[in-house]
Amino acid sequence: MSQRPDTLEHAPLGRESAYPEHYDAGLLYPIPRAANRAPLGIEEGKLPFVGEDEWHAFEVSWLNARGKPLVAVARFRLPADSPRLIESKSWKLYLNGFNQTRFDSRERVIETLERDLAQAAGATVSVELFDVDDAALAVCRLPGECLDELDIEIDDYSPSAEHLKVGEEIVEETLYSHLLKSNCPVTGQPDWGSVLIRYRGSRLDRESLLRYLIGYRQHQDFHEHCVEHIFTDLMAKAKPERLLVLARYVRRGGLDISPWRATPGERPPEPLRLARQ
Incomplete structure (x- = not known):
C-alpha cells in the first residue's frame, strides 16, 4: 500500500477519478478513527462500546482462470476497534480493479480481499461472497416499534443531546426510525438511513428521541461516527444498563454500510437488510 497522509484532504472522495480495470491494493485509502472520536471523549484503547461496520458491495466481479466474468x-x-476506517470511494475504486483481473478460485478472491482490507484497517476484516440470488440477502424489516408517526414540531436540525428526555421507569425496548439523514463530510451529499435503538434502562421519551435523531439531518460526518455520536449521547444522558445503536444506511455507489455500537454482550439482530439497501 502506498505511503501517504491518511487525511480527507488527499482522499479520492469528491475528486474526479479514473476507474481502474486491474487489481491495485494501493487504491484503498485508510483514515484514522481517532480524530473524529476525540471530540466525543472517546480514547483509543478505551472504547466505551463494541461493534462493527458492516458493508455490502453489490458491484463485485472478477474473471476466472479462463477469462469468464463472475x-x-x-x-x-470491519471491527469498531480497528485503528482506521476505509474511505468509501477508494473502496469502490479498489473493487473495480477486480473487474478485469483473473483469479484461480473464489477462495483466492476472498483471501485477497481479507489481506488488503486488513492491512488498510489495521485489524482483521471478515469477507463473505454471496451469489446474487442467495437467500441470505433477503430483505427484512427492523424489529421493535417505529417512531416515525409521532406528530412533533422541529426547528433545530443539529444533533444535540439536550433534546433527549428520560423518565424514571425502567424498561427494555427496541425503537427505530427511518428518518435518519446525515451528510458526507467531504462532498455534502445526503446519506439516508434507518436507525435502531435497543436498550434496558430509564425510559427514553419517544418524542424527544425522534427530535434528537432528526437533528442529524444537516450534520456532516461519516456513517460510523454518527452512530458513535448517538451511542455516546444516549449513554451520557440515559445511562442505560444495556444499549445497542444500529444504523442501516442506503446504498450509494454500489456500497451500503451498517455500523453498530453496543455495550459488551449486545449483538444486532441478524440477518438484516432493508428494502432501501
Missing part, C-alpha cells in the same frame, strides 16, 4: 455480492465486517 459476479457476487460481498459482505465485509
